[in-house]
Amino acid sequence: MPKLNLNREEMPRQDPKARGKNFSEVALGYSFEQALGEASRCIQCPKPLCMTGCPVSVTIPEFIRALREGDMPAAAKALKMKNALPAICGRVCPQETQCEQVCVLAKRGAPVAIGRLERFVADWERRQQEAASAVLPEPTGKKVALVGSGPAGLTCAADLAKAGHSVTIYEALHVAGGVLMYGIPEFRLPKEIVQADINYVMSLGVKIELDSVVGKLFTVDDLLKDGYDAVFLGTGAGLPMFLNIPGENLNGVYAANEFLTRVNLMKAYRFPEYDTPVKVGKKVAVVGAGNVAMDAARSALRLGAEVVYVIYRRSRAEMPARHEEVENAEEEGIEFRLLTNPKRFLGNEHGSLVGVECYEMELGEPDESGRRRPSVKPNSEFTIDVDVAIIALGTTPNPLVAQTTIGLDTTRHGTVVADETTGRTVKPGVWAGGDTVTGAATVISAMGAGRRAAADIDRFLREK
Amino acid sequence: MYKILFKQTLLPKIHLMRIEAPKVAAKAQAGQFVVIRIDERGERIPLTIADWDNKEGSITIIFMEVGASTARLAALNEGDSIMNFVGPLGLPTEIEKFGTVICVGGGVGIAPVFPIARALREAGNRVIAIIGARSKDLLFWEDMMRTVSDELIVTTDDGTYARKGVVTIPLKELLERGEKIDRVIAIGPAVMMKFCSRTTQPFGVKTMVSLNSIMVDGTGMCGACRVAVGGVTKFACVDGPDFDGHEVDWDLLAARQRMYIEEEKMSFERWLAKHAVTA
Ligand SMILES: Cc1cc2nc3c(=O)[nH]c(=O)nc-3n(C[C@H](O)[C@H](O)[C@H](O)COP(=O)(O)OP(=O)(O)OC[C@H]3O[C@@H](n4cnc5c(N)ncnc54)[C@H](O)[C@@H]3O)c2cc1C
Ligand SMILES: Cc1cc2nc3c(=O)[nH]c(=O)nc-3n(C[C@H](O)[C@H](O)[C@H](O)COP(=O)(O)OP(=O)(O)OC[C@H]3O[C@@H](n4cnc5c(N)ncnc54)[C@H](O)[C@@H]3O)c2cc1C
Numbered sequence: 157m158p159k160l161n162l163n164r165e166e167m168p169r170q171d172p173k174a175r176g177k178n179f180s181e182v183a184l185g186y187s188f189e190q191a192l193g194e195a196s197r198c199i200q201c202p203k204p205l206c207m208t209g210c211p212v213s214v215t216i217p218e219f220i221r222a223l224r225e226g227d228m229p230a231a232a233k234a235l236k237m238k239n240a241l242p243a244i245c246g247r248v249c250p251q252e253t254q255c256e257q258v259c260v261l262a263k264r265g266a267p268v269a270i271g272r273l274e275r276f277v278a279d280w281e282r283r284q285q286e287a288a289s290a291v292l293p294e295p296t297g298k299k300v301a302l303v304g305s306g307p308a309g310l311t312c313a314a315d316l317a318k319a320g321h322s323v324t325i326y327e328a329l330h331v332a333g334g335v336l337m338y339g340i341p342e343f344r345l346p347k348e349i350v351q352a353d354i355n356y357v358m359s360l361g362v363k364i365e366l367d368s369v370v371g372k373l374f375t376v377d378d379l380l381k382d383g384y385d386a387v388f389l390g391t392g393a394g395l396p397m398f399l400n401i402p403g404e405n406l407n408g409v410y411a412a413n414e415f416l417t418r419v420n421l422m423k424a425y426r427f428p429e430y431d432t433p434v435k436v437g438k439k440v441a442v443v444g445a446g447n448v449a450m451d452a453a454r455s456a457l458r459l460g461a462e463v464v465y466v467i468y469r470r471s472r473a474e475m476p477a478r479h480e481e482v483e484n485a486e487e488e489g490i491e492f493r494l495l496t497n498p499k500r501f502l503g504n505e506h507g508s509l510v511g512v513e514c515y516e517m518e519l520g521e522p523d524e525s526g527r528r529r530p531s532v533k534p535n536s537e538f539t540i541d542v543d544v545a546i547i548a549l550g551t552t553p554n555p556l557v558a559q560t561t562i563g564l565d566t567t568r569h570g571t572v573v574a575d576e577t578t579g580r581t582v583k584p585g586v587w588a589g590g591d592t593v594t595g596a597a598t599v600i601s602a603m604g605a606g607r608r609a610a611a612d613i614d615r616f617l618r619e620k
Numbered sequence: 621m622y623k624i625l626f627k628q629t630l631l632p633k634i635h636l637m638r639i640e641a642p643k644v645a646a647k648a649q650a651g652q653f654v655v656i657r658i659d660e661r662g663e664r665i666p667l668t669i670a671d672w673d674n675k676e677g678s679i680t681i682i683f684m685e686v687g688a689s690t691a692r693l694a695a696l697n698e699g700d701s702i703m704n705f706v707g708p709l710g711l712p713t714e715i716e717k718f719g720t721v722i723c724v725g726g727g728v729g730i731a732p733v734f735p736i737a738r739a740l741r742e743a744g745n746r747v748i749a750i751i752g753a754r755s756k757d758l759l760f761w762e763d764m765m766r767t768v769s770d771e772l773i774v775t776t777d778d779g780t781y782a783r784k785g786v787v788t789i790p791l792k793e794l795l796e797r798g799e800k801i802d803r804v805i806a807i808g809p810a811v812m813m814k815f816c817s818r819t820t821q822p823f824g825v826k827t828m829v830s831l832n833s834i835m836v837d838g839t840g841m842c843g844a845c846r847v848a849v850g851g852v853t854k855f856a857c858v859d860g861p862d863f864d865g866h867e868v869d870w871d872l873l874a875a876r877q878r879m880y881i882e883e884e885k886m887s888f889e890r891w892l893a894k895h896a897v898t899a
């Protein structure tokens with residue numbers, strides 16, 4: 157057996173100083189040589205463990221082998237077989253806890269950089285104008301309606317269209333893509349790339365109706381009555397959570413969803429050329445330490461904030477964000493205030509935020525999540541001066557669809573109850589998947605759910 | 621794209637448009653609103669549904685030019701289109717047979733009051749309407765309101781037309797007149813709704829107001845529209861826009877409405893400057 161190569165190809169990135177001032181993508185992507193170098197490290201396991209770590213079972217060794225042989229079209233084809241949105245997954249999947257965590261080389265501390273290779277192949281394919289117009293099967297005459305155009309909806313739509321069904325997605329916002337468009341910032345996931353993947357899904361014959369709020373414009377029951385044979389709910393988890401502490405409604409206190417929507421979706425970073433404003437402030441505090449918090453903090457920095465704090469009540473080890481993004485944030489100069497928790501927000505006479513009073517925290521015994529439970533240190537209050545605060549504590553499903561659909565079962569967390577392997581809900585003809593079922597999770601798990609539901613819907617429609 | 625089927629300038633700064641949106645028209649109810657975006661660069665702004673026509677498949681909006689977005693909208697004409705038009709959003713106004721209801725409309729708030737008064741009347745209520753504006757040249761739809769109310773009182777702050785004074789004066793008189801008033805609905809600028817609520821409070825008459833907080837998506841996703849009602853934070857776009865006026869934290873609403881005042885001014889001045897050049 158040839159000697160194992162344990163040197164992972166580094167990802168070229170924009171210089172931290174420069175990138176803190178622009179919205180261009182931070183990670184620059186491999187060159188062809190770098191990609192080949194990294195691909196050659198894969199030992200082509202006969203029983204590839206890596207695939208077991210991927211929620212959509214990408215045939216990883218197959219696409220890497222094709223890449224290594226320089227057969228890019230074959231590599232792209234292998235990828236797209238299982239993953240309709242590889243350019244996105246290659247960028248935002250938490251690979252370190254999925255495919256790369258279980259790659260055999262991970263034991264030796266240097267898993268194959270599967271995500272980066274995936275991104276390389278997908279980016280190559282996007283540049284090939286032809287984008288291999290897919291050959292579609294005979295129409296089955298069956299109609300499926302999807303609610304929500306995030307990764308769950310897009311994946312489900314692509315698979316159903318490939319199976320010959322007529323597919324329409326109804327989306328509440330004025331663009332498709334869900335969190336990929338309104339949440340994750342340009343510098344981490346360029347919108348052009350998301351759009352290209354959406355165009356691919358549309359090229360399969362999928363129709364997307366924007367500006368359509370299901371539960372208001374029509375209900376799920378209306379869709380079933382109007383001739384749809386099945387409905388898939390991929391409505392995500394879009395309802396922001398707050399701390400419920402005094403001062404939270406002061407001007408300058410944002411939910412991360414609002415801040416990121418203004419910046420990403422409404423392009424407030426180009427105000428006044430674009431009409432939507434956003435308050436950036438000189439000193440910004442972001443509360444929380446997940447991906448959303450990192451994105452908000454790094455966006456604030458790019459919009460010109462002088463100092464950006466991340467306030468988190470636990471310690472570094474418990475931070476839920478992807479490691480790579482925490483490192484990126486730190487390099488860019490984000491200041492972490494760990495073991496710190498807000499007590500109240502302080503305002504001036506105009507109702508604008510001027511500071512946040514915090515407690516110091518300490519860690520006790522592990523709680524049900526396995527993480528050590530933080531508790532308040534008595535008499536430890538101190539104040540941080542800030543003019544903008546962004547709350548990034550997580551989101552729960554928007555109740556709009558559940559409230560207006562007869563006979564749908566929800567949990568006390570507001571998530572829709574659906575079978576894990578099929579996505580079936582208790583309501584006949586209705587499937588659900590993605591964040592609306594699991595609560596806020598990941599792009600790839602939403603896609604996995606979309607794929608499983610599509611398979612089950614297809615089975616149902618063929619038997620019908 | 622959503623086509624402007626009809627445009628009428630009611631008053632120098634107040635315009636009415638009927639916009640082609642058949643699906644929205646099929647579902648619209650009194651008290652609901654739409655969110656529109658004019659073009660690629662536009663912001664999302666909420667506007668109340670002033671009327672709808674199922675046959676034509678249109679929604680009527682009435683808006684006042686107060687800043688860049690509304691001025692940009694006013695610059696469009698029949699046959700032009702706007703890029704996005706989402707609705708019907710928010711909960712419809714509660715319509716029941718209450719008995720006698722006073723509907724108060726202030727300024728551009730007269731427009732949203734109209735379909736509510738009509739629905740209340742159709743539900744068998746006696747409707748007394750009070751409409752008011754700062755002066756004669758800011759008053760519209762008196763004739764329309766007359767068709768849906770049993771009694772109509774018109775005021776202007778400066779006395780240039782009808783009764784001189786603010787709408788709370790006749791409102792108080794009606795409450796003192798002794799006949800049983802079962803509910804009051806007040807829509808207009810925040811201060812007007814606040815003082816209407818103050819006026820009715822001693823009489824213990826339930827008073828519903830429609831809160832015009834700043835919004836982005838209008839579907840409960842962003843939290844921009846936070847208001848405090850009875851000490852609890854609510855999202856005006858999905859929990860409202862109608863709330864009990866006696867419970868609303870009016871100072872918070874007023875403060876939050878001013879959040880982008882500098883940016884709004886800059887944006888409007890920029891638009892005016894550009895407009896002056898092209899005109
Ligand atoms: C800022 C941010 C950063 C993130 N970073 C990462 C990351 O790095 N890696 C990762 O894997 N995951 C990340 N995530 C999580 C990931 O984006 C989500 O888990 C994923 O997008 C969920 O997909 P979904 O299809 O279930 O829902 P969503 O992407 O939320 O899409 C749901 C769609 O449904 C629409 N909708 C909702 N209600 C209605 C209705 N009533 N009618 C019509 N349409 C409706 C919404 O407008 C939306 O477009 C991040 C999330 C955020 C917010
Ligand atoms: C539910 C609801 C219904 C409304 N119905 C009507 C209506 O029928 N007719 C009408 O003329 N106006 C209505 N408004 C107010 C209307 O949305 C604002 O006048 C409009 O957004 C102003 O935009 P602008 O750019 O022209 O002015 P700006 O200069 O941006 O702002 C002027 C004023 O509008 C408010 N405003 C600005 N942006 C927003 C926003 N995105 N959302 C809400 N308020 C904002 C500001 O607080 C400010 O007081 C309604 C508001 C709400 C919330």
Ligand code: SF4
Pocket residue numbers: 209210211212213214216239245246249251254255256270271274600
């Ligand atoms: S989709 Fe995500 S988890 Fe699957 S192989 Fe690609 S990067 Fe890994």
Ligand code: SF4
Pocket residue numbers: 197198199200201204205206207216217258259260261268270
């Ligand atoms: S487990 Fe690692 S080395 Fe083995 S096939 Fe997968 S990527 Fe290649």
Ligand code: FES
Pocket residue numbers: 834835836837838839840841842843844845846855856857858
């Ligand atoms: S406008 Fe976004 S939540 Fe109400």
